[in-house]
Amino acid sequence: xxxTIEQLCVKLDEQIRGLENLPHAETxxxxxxxxxxxxxxxxxxxxxxxxxxADHPDWNxxxxxxxxxxxxxxxxxxxTDETERVEQTPGNLVQLRVNAPVFETLMPFDELxxxxxxxxxxxxxxxxxxxxxxxxxxxxxxxxxxxxxxTRGMVRGPIIMCDRSNCAYDFRTGRQVDGGDSSLRIYxxxxxxxxxxxxxxxxxxxxxxxxx
Numbered sequence: 001x002x003x004t005i006e007q008l009c010v011k012l013d014e015q016i017r018g019l020e021n022l023p024h025a026e027t028x029x030x031x032x033x034x035x036x037x038x039x040x041x042x043x044x045x046x047x048x049x050x051x052x053x054a055d056h057p058d059w060n061x062x063x064x065x066x067x068x069x070x071x072x073x074x075x076x077x078x079x080t081d082e083t084e085r086v087e088q089t090p091g092n093l094v095q096l097r098v099n100a101p102v103f104e105t106l107m108p109f110d111e112l113x114x115x116x117x118x119x120x121x122x123x124x125x126x127x128x129x130x131x132x133x134x135x136x137x138x139x140x141x142x143x144x145x146x147x148x149x150x151t152r153g154m155v156r157g158p159i160i161m162c163d164r165s166n167c168a169y170d171f172r173t174g175r176q177v178d179g180g181d182s183s184l185r186i187y188x189x190x191x192x193x194x195x196x197x198x199x200x201x202x203x204x205x206x207x208x209x210x211x212x
Contacts, residue, residue: 004066005066005067005070009070016035019031019032019035033188033199033202036188036202037188037199042071046071046072050072102199102200102201103190103192103197103198103199103200104122104123104197104198104199104200105192105195105196105197106120106122106129106138106195106196106197106198107120107129107195107196108194108195108196109136109191109194109195109196110194112129112131112136112196113131114131114132114133114155115155116154116155117129117130117150117151117152117153117155117160118130118131119141119151122138122187122198122200123200126141126151127139127140127141127187127198128140128141128150128151128160129196130150130155130160130171131155132155132157132158132171132172135158135172136189136191136196137171137172137174137184137186137189138186138187138189138196138198139171139174139184139185139186139187139204140184140185140204143162143164143165143167143182144182144183144184144185145162145165145167145176145180145182146162146164146165146167147164148162148163148164148165148167149162149163149164150162150163151163154166158170158171158172159171159177166178167180167182169182169183169184171184171186174186185204186204187199187202187204188202
């Protein structure tokens with residue numbers, strides 16, 4: 001027999017609390033960043049569905065189903081603080097602490113070159129944007145392997161190299177690809193209305209070192 005909505009919510013809460021105890025801080029931060037971005041995608045979509053069909057004659061009946069009710073409870077109410085929202089399912093089955101991403105628009109997508117890094121200001125700090133086709137990454141400007149800078153580095157497709165030791169990283173994954181085991185500190189990026197936007201309320205995430 002399939003688990004009930006209540007059982008699924010309790011299990012989800014247990015798993016999220018388990019993530020909070022991951023021993024590797026950088027891995028833990030990256031996992032929560034991924035969850036937060038997925039949350040924002042769901043939140044925007046469900047809000048749009050609710051706005052579009054709220055006047056439909058069957059809307060109230062549909063909302064009474066447990067599967068739909070739990071989604072609307074999680075995502076459709078945005079009256080609480082965006083940076084520390086607490087969502088509750090009916091009956092207080094589970095509480096999910098979700099930090100919704102807050103994005104800052106940095107520059108038009110079409111103005112981002114593919115042949116060199118672009119340095120921009122993100123709330124008073126310099127960060128680097130790099131582009132390969134439609135893929136964009138935003139990361140800290142200092143190479144964590146040798147201390148060199150990416151601001152004057154080279155971009156070759158999805159690979160960026162620092163200006164000191166030519167340490168090479170795949171900026172799509174953040175991993176060092178020249179034999180080192182370091183990684184980029186990457187910020188969540190979104191393309192919104194043709195512009196590059198970066199989440200400002202998350203610490204940059206780093207991939208674990210290369211696999212042995």
